[in-house]
Amino acid sequence: MNKNCPTNYNPRMHYFALLTAVFTFLLLGLGGLVTSHEAGMSVPDWPNTYGYNMFLFPIGKWVGGVFYEHTHRLLASVVGLLTVVEAIWFGVSESRRWMRQLGVVAVVLVIAQGVLGGLRVCWHMDELGIFHGTTAQIFFILVCALALCTSRWWWALTAAGKWTGVPASLRWLVLATTVLIFGQLILGATMRHQHAGLAISDFPLAHGKLWPDTSTAAVASYNADRVELISENPITAAQIIMQMIHRLMALAILLAVAACAAQAWRQLGGRDGLTRLATGWLLLILVQVGLGIATILTNKAADIATLHVMVGALSLVTGALWCVISFRRSAGSTDLAPDNAISAGLKNHLALAGNK
Amino acid sequence: MKKIIAPLFAALLGVAATATAADIIGTVTYQGTPPAERSITPILNDPNCAATYNGVAPTTHFYVVGANGGLGDVVVSLQGVTGSTGASAAPVVLDQKGCLYVPGIVVVQTGQKLVVKNSDPVLHNVHLNPTVQENEAANEASINAAQMPGGADLTYSFVKPEKFLKFQCDVHPWMFAWVTIVDSPYYALTGADGKFVIKNVPPGTYTIEAAHRKAGASTQQVVVKDTDVTVNFTFEAK
Numbered sequence: 001m002n003k004n005c006p007t008n009y010n011p012r013m014h015y016f017a018l019l020t021a022v023f024t025f026l027l028l029g030l031g032g033l034v035t036s037h038e039a040g041m042s043v044p045d046w047p048n049t050y051g052y053n054m055f056l057f058p059i060g061k062w063v064g065g066v067f068y069e070h071t072h073r074l075l076a077s078v079v080g081l082l083t084v085v086e087a088i089w090f091g092v093s094e095s096r097r098w099m100r101q102l103g104v105v106a107v108v109l110v111i112a113q114g115v116l117g118g119l120r121v122c123w124h125m126d127e128l129g130i131f132h133g134t135t136a137q138i139f140f141i142l143v144c145a146l147a148l149c150t151s152r153w154w155w156a157l158t159a160a161g162k163w164t165g166v167p168a169s170l171r172w173l174v175l176a177t178t179v180l181i182f183g184q185l186i187l188g189a190t191m192r193h194q195h196a197g198l199a200i201s202d203f204p205l206a207h208g209k210l211w212p213d214t215s216t217a218a219v220a221s222y223n224a225d226r227v228e229l230i231s232e233n234p235i236t237a238a239q240i241i242m243q244m245i246h247r248l249m250a251l252a253i254l255l256a257v258a259a260c261a262a263q264a265w266r267q268l269g270g271r272d273g274l275t276r277l278a279t280g281w282l283l284l285i286l287v288q289v290g291l292g293i294a295t296i297l298t299n300k301a302a303d304i305a306t307l308h309v310m311v312g313a314l315s316l317v318t319g320a321l322w323c324v325i326s327f328r329r330s331a332g333s334t335d336l337a338p339d340n341a342i343s344a345g346l347k348n349h350l351a352l353a354g355n356k
Numbered sequence: 357m358k359k360i361i362a363p364l365f366a367a368l369l370g371v372a373a374t375a376t377a378a379d380i381i382g383t384v385t386y387q388g389t390p391p392a393e394r395s396i397t398p399i400l401n402d403p404n405c406a407a408t409y410n411g412v413a414p415t416t417h418f419y420v421v422g423a424n425g426g427l428g429d430v431v432v433s434l435q436g437v438t439g440s441t442g443a444s445a446a447p448v449v450l451d452q453k454g455c456l457y458v459p460g461i462v463v464v465q466t467g468q469k470l471v472v473k474n475s476d477p478v479l480h481n482v483h484l485n486p487t488v489q490e491n492e493a494a495n496e497a498s499i500n501a502a503q504m505p506g507g508a509d510l511t512y513s514f515v516k517p518e519k520f521l522k523f524q525c526d527v528h529p530w531m532f533a534w535v536t537i538v539d540s541p542y543y544a545l546t547g548a549d550g551k552f553v554i555k556n557v558p559p560g561t562y563t564i565e566a567a568h569r570k571a572g573a574s575t576q577q578v579v580v581k582d583t584d585v586t587v588n589f590t591f592e593a594k
Contacts, residue, residue, distance in 0.1 A: 042526035044481050044500040051502070063478055064402055064527040124499050221594035224570050227394050227418050230529040232522060 009155040013089055017147040020082040024143050025313070027079050028136050030072045032309035035192050036302035038230045039065025040129055046118040049073070076114060083110045086146070102146060109139045126193050133189035137182070140313055141320045148321055157329075166274065166326040170263050174278070174326065177256040178319030184249045185312050191242055192305075197231035199239035203296045206244060214240050231300075250289055257285045257319075274326060281318045288315055376582040380554040384546050384566050386427040388593025390419035396456075396530050404478035405455035405528065417460060418570050426550020427568060427591060429461045431519070431536045433543035434554070435563040435575065441541045442468030447511075449473060450523065450533055452480050452503070457523065457533035461569070466517065466539050472510040474503040480531070482510050485522040490515045491537065500526075520569050534569055566591075 034040055042065030043049050049057040049070055054077070062070055087103035094100050113135045120128035148154055157163070191199070206212040207222065214237035223234045257278075264278040291308040298304050393415040400406045400413050420428030442465030451458045451473045464470050472482050483500040486492040491514045492499065501510055514521075514537045525531035542562075544552035554564075557580045566589040567573040578587050 038529040039526055041483050041500055042481055044483075044502050050479065050504070061479060063404065065529060066479070066527050069526075121500075220572060224572065224594040225391050226570075227391050227416055229394060229396055229398065229416070232524070232532050 008095060008159075009152045010093060010150065011152070013093060014147065014150040014152065016082075016089065017086060017143070017150045020079065020086050021140075021143045021147045023075070023079050023082060024140050025310070027072070027075045028140055028313050029306060029310045030068065030075055031133070031136060032306035033302065034065075034068045034072050035129065035133070036300070036305045036309075037065055037068050038195060039068045040126070041121065041124070042066050043069045043073075043121065046121045047073075073117075076117070080110050080114060083107055083143070096149075099146070099149060102142065106139070106142050106146065109135065109142065113139055126195065129193045130186070130189045133192070134186055137185055137313055137316055141317055144317045144321060145324055148324065163329045163331070164268075164272070165330040167267050168330070170260070170267050171323065171326045171330065173256075173263060174260050174319060175323050177253065177260055178316065178323060180249065180253055180256060181312075181316050181319055184246065184253060185316060187242065187246050187249065188309070188312060191239070191246060192309075194233060194239055195231050196233040196235045196239055197226070197228045198296060198300050199235045199243045201226075201296065201299065203293055206240070206247075211244065212240055247292075250292055254285055254289055257282050274322060274329075277318065277322055277325075281315070281322065284311065284315050284318060287311055377556040377558050378580050378582060379584045380542075380557055380564065380578060380580065380587055381584055382432070382552055382587040382589065384427045384430045384432070384550045384552065384568075384589045384591070385425040386419065386421045386550075386571065386591050386593070387425065390421055390593060393418060398530055399455055399528070402455065402478065402528065404476065407477075408454035414454070414456065420548050422549045424549070426546070426548065427571070428546050428548040428550060430546040430550070430552070430566050430568045430571075430589070431461075431463055431538075431543065432546065432552045432554065432564065432566045432589075433463075433536075433538045434540060434557070435565050437540040437542055437562065439540050440465040440467050440538075442466050442513075445541075447471045450535075452476050452525070452531070455480075455525075455528045455531060457525075457531055460532070461520075461534050461536075461545065463536045463538060463543055463545050464514065465541060465543075466515055466537055467513060470512040470514075470535060472503070472512070472523070474505060474507055477505045479504050479507075479527060480525045481527055483524050483526055484512070485524065486514075486518060487521070488514075488516045488518045491518055491521065519567055519573075536567070 045051065047054055050061065050066075052058070054070075054073055057070060083106050087107045090100045090103035094103070113132065116128055116132040116135060119125070120132055200206045200212060202208065207218070212218075219235065219237050219240070226235070261275075261278040261282045264272070264275040268275045288308065288311045291304060291311055294304045295301070295308050395413045395415050397413045400409065400411070417429070422428065445465060445468045447469035448462050448464045449471050450462060453475045455476060455478070462470070474480055480503050481500060482498070482503055484492075484495060484498075486495070494515050495512050498510055498512065503510060516537070517539045518537045520534040520536055523533040523535060542554050542557055544554050546552045559580050559582065561577060561579050563575050564578045564587055565573055565575045568591060571591040574589050574591065576587055576589070578585055
């Protein structure tokens, strides 16, 4: 067998999956701009746009917040279409049953995401924006995983049958760190959908202290002194505490990712692809911390805040794909049909865990 | 004879009540230095909005403090008093001009119509954010309504008192108006000089409140007899 050209590798399918993942990332960024510009409700109707069919809305009326919300809806339609085409392609051409199933899951998820966004508008429920933002992250992980699993690299690794296992302690450390990042993203989405601007506008202190005063009088004085152009909801003690938790979790994530990278170097060696990925992950987190600080210092400038969302998504996906690769590598026998490799890997892992 | 005595007596009583009603007058002042207002620079990014301003963006007006320290945009009202005359009162008009709500702060009575106009050459959406559930239910159909340039006026009416209900435009996210709903005709909004007059208050003891959106609220007891009574409020910088 020519391991450099695995027979199941379909380059067109892979590039299409990659295209879907890239468009999803752009959509995530555009969604971030919608919230950063407080434009989530700028188009009062759905699925129409100011009474027009969405695809026929005159460009001359794409003004202010409408520009962000309307282009977000259009790009969402493109991503939805790409996802459906991908699922059909998998259904017709994919030999791996689990990939065909995941293609269907992606379609269900993108439809759910569209409905969530529409209901947020129709039901005037800002809280749905938090679920919409969170589902976007999960969908992004899925489409990136689909792109990974259609890649020449993945097929070659499977065909070669040379798997180097990844120690369970390292795998679970990365998984736990990834879950921590997911929690941080949910917290960030919750903060953004308060529509109250920055609950704490200074860094590294918080309202001039290590831990801010959240008494009623103090919060009243913060609100009295704020002159916000947008995001006019008053800040509350709960929002201040949320931001403090967000800051502390950022520190925890930085330390956790650093530990993952250090352990990867120690246990896998510097030349292992997963070590390089973990090192890149750490650099990404450092950038993310910098963007978080910049978000505060620029009073939540829309472009900076949106970049913070996008790098957060990349951080989550990096951890998730690291887990996918590491658990795949640690699967058991590689002479099984690919369909059974994942479940065999899980069984093998459980058996090993039981033997400890 | 008896048929005319009773109504005549009631009418005389009404006249007597009005005759003994008095005004509550006063001034609201601000001590200290308020936070600096900010220039609404994003307004210049939309050509339809920028046309009004000749390159100079307007500023926020969170604290309207006059030369003598008078504080404007303070809602002064009697608390716990009902008897809204809103249903028969003239509508209050909120306009959208130069991509700003004009005026920025209004007061309406329960049952009184609030008419929102769009005098701009650009579309807006009129998005309310009631915190009182009854007011949200009463305006459910228009909670977030499109308003095209030159489009039909939007009309709202509220059933319960609420302070500083936020109206916003999400197309132009710097656009806000704050509507306070009161349950009686005994209210006033201070001008730039901080002065207010609440007219024709029947005799009695009342709680009078002065509420500013940012500076907070303050209450006092006031006794109204048959002559005008003066009540002053002072807000201090926090």
